[in-house]
Amino acid sequence: MTGTGKLVRLILRRDRVVLPLWVVLLGLVPAGYVASFEGLFPTAAERVAYAQVSASNAGFVTLYGPLHGSSLGELVAWRAGFLPVLVALCALLTVIRHTRADEEAGRTELIGAAAIGRPAPLAAALITTCAASLLLGAVLTAAMLGQGMPGAGSVAFGAEMALTGCSFAGVGAITAQLTSSARSARSIALVVLGVAFVLRVGGDVSALGDGSLSWLSWLSPLGWVQHLFPYGENDWWPAVLAVLFTIGTAGLAAVLLTRRDFGAGLLPARLGPSSAAAGLRSPFALAWRLHRGLLLGWTIGFALLGLIFGGVGGSVLDIAADNPDLGDIFARLGGSSALVDSYFAGTAGIVGLIAACYAVQATLRLRDEEQSGHAEAVLTTAVSRYTWAGTHLLFSLLGPVVVLAAEGLATGLAYPQGDLGAILAGTLVQLPAVWVLAALAVLAFGLIPRLSAVAWAGPALCLLILLVGQTLQLDQWFLDLSPFTHVPHLPGGDASVTPLVTLTLIAALLTAAGIAGLRRRNLPD
């Protein structure tokens, strides 16, 4: 364990921006829900009505978990039910980043040759990540107390998030020992997180019916922490499970570490074909190989999202029937009198924004290829910069078509009483706005390659506008900055073509400017 303290400081130095960002941001999110629930449901009677409908709705239970009570605290804690997944994601990525990713890149070797104990890098990554998770919990507790929420519930709420982080730090630590590549370690850890989520959903949804499979929730670390039921039961014994799980996974990771060679994984690296398939002969074939995994993953994710949104759709009417105020709010958000239409138009906007994240990610693959030196290998063959960039941009421009169509179809299938064509159209009209954000990424890549990551500011700003724009009643010019503001609200709204054409033209111009910049600049830069 020699040198663990020094390595902890090294991690804090390297993550001095990212770590505080997720700790503080995720920690503060639930406090924002307090005000919004107070505003939406000012009286206890309204909260009870809302809770009754939500607690029995499969879509909501899928997303947020089980809901037992109707107090303000319970509603807020329940509404934050997806947050553990995000905390888990941050925790496992942080651990893998400072264990297997460093080992693969050769940085651990450099450190390992110094006076550093063999388990020190693993210990340092776990200690830092668990400490960050606990801090996140503390931030959350403090913020809830600041909103005047009860003490015991706020502590339990904080503990829910902190323990999730610790549990999945342990999961990340184990998967980091299994394979020699950080990428595979991340994939396996994400599958574990996905399975934990599905088990939790399976158990919780079963509990709505006959409850025969409700024990499934107890197989999932995500299920345990939600059974703390902050502000309600404040039940602490599931927390014991999470603590034991953290200790167990960390211990197992340490044992696995001693059973393997440096740089190697426990799972053998698989061999592939000794020569390329006949089809692997063009820049497009290469781009397909590099993008297909990303596209497949996003398509599956979007289809699942569609099923959830479609499934929730049915209960929108129920909620509104019981609560006229909420009905007003949906109508205001959608700008249409038909409540279900405005619900689907609203979800289409969210889905479009998520699709823009995929488009930006796919575009920035160009920068990854440039920085890793792969672009150099391709561009010194008879492949022009246009062709090289074009083959990747096919995925950032047409990939969103695929994922949005998957989401629209899944939504329509999960809500059979709706008009599939109208729902699909509502999703696909988001494309021009998605393209504008993708085109901004192309522009950044072409003109300011070293700052390509600023392309993420586009989706971030649009998210901000989506989240707070309507609520805070900001000026129209600010709302207009988001291309999604200009997309027609479908189904239900005016199917105006002008904004779609304008957005597409803007996207085309930005892309052309980015490509022109790429043609003129040094590569790699």
Add this chain to the structure above:
Amino acid sequence: MTEAIDATGLVKRFGPVAALDGLELHVATGEVHGFLGPNGAGKTTTIRILLGLMRHNGGSVSLLGGNPWTEATALHRRLAYVPGDVTLWPTLTGGEVIDLLGRLRGGLDLRRKADLLERFQLDPRKKGRTYSKGNRQKVALIAALSSDVELLILDEPTSGLDPLMEEVFREVVLEEKRRGDRTVLLSSHILAEVEALCDRLTIIRDGRTVETGTLSDMRHLTRTTIQAELAGPPDGLATLTGVHAFQLDHDRVRFDVDTEALEPALQKLVQVGVRSLVSQPPSLEELFLRQYQADR
């Protein structure tokens, strides 16, 4: 004879820093040309300009008779490049990368590929991320050497290879040289490699060409080391132009002397009287060290 590479007065600036400052590089068709210089001298920058990856700010450059920036794609069909630090796509196997790069260049010689895989002892079934540095280098070398191209641009191609594999590399390049129609630009730090393979070489430092010519041309530029036992004090020898690192210990002297100052220096020694004399011929190693060390 036409020149495969013809760079005159090449200038490349990165902001205020001039990476290349009037560099000259002339490589005749069919020769193996060594390209040497200390780290940071501008070798890789020059190669990237030749490959059309970067644009130069001044001077002129032509590659295989064309403009490397505007005609990059057409010229790249006729050349193959091995970078100094090869990175492979993590999910593609070595064999897939060799085939893909060959096909993107316009075809590769499958028999040559099989032969090279055998000689370099590379397992082409492994995924890119599992190869060691030396094996990644082999993947790029096999991809380049099994392509039927006029020009090979090799940027420190043997870094990471073990001595046995370096020997294989030398044999393969000599085979290419015997064919007579292939030009090779070889950037290298390994003197034995340069000595064994190159017809001519260019040494650069701080973005400028400091020497260019054949190896025997260069030997004339080096210093001979003289050790002698003398009958009396060697007055005036230490201050003679062309004499360096002069040391006197009682009746023994030791100094380095430029080729052009050899005769006056020896005359001085003879005037004093020589009891014994050891002369060490100029070595290539010394030449490089002297050229690499700026302003000493």
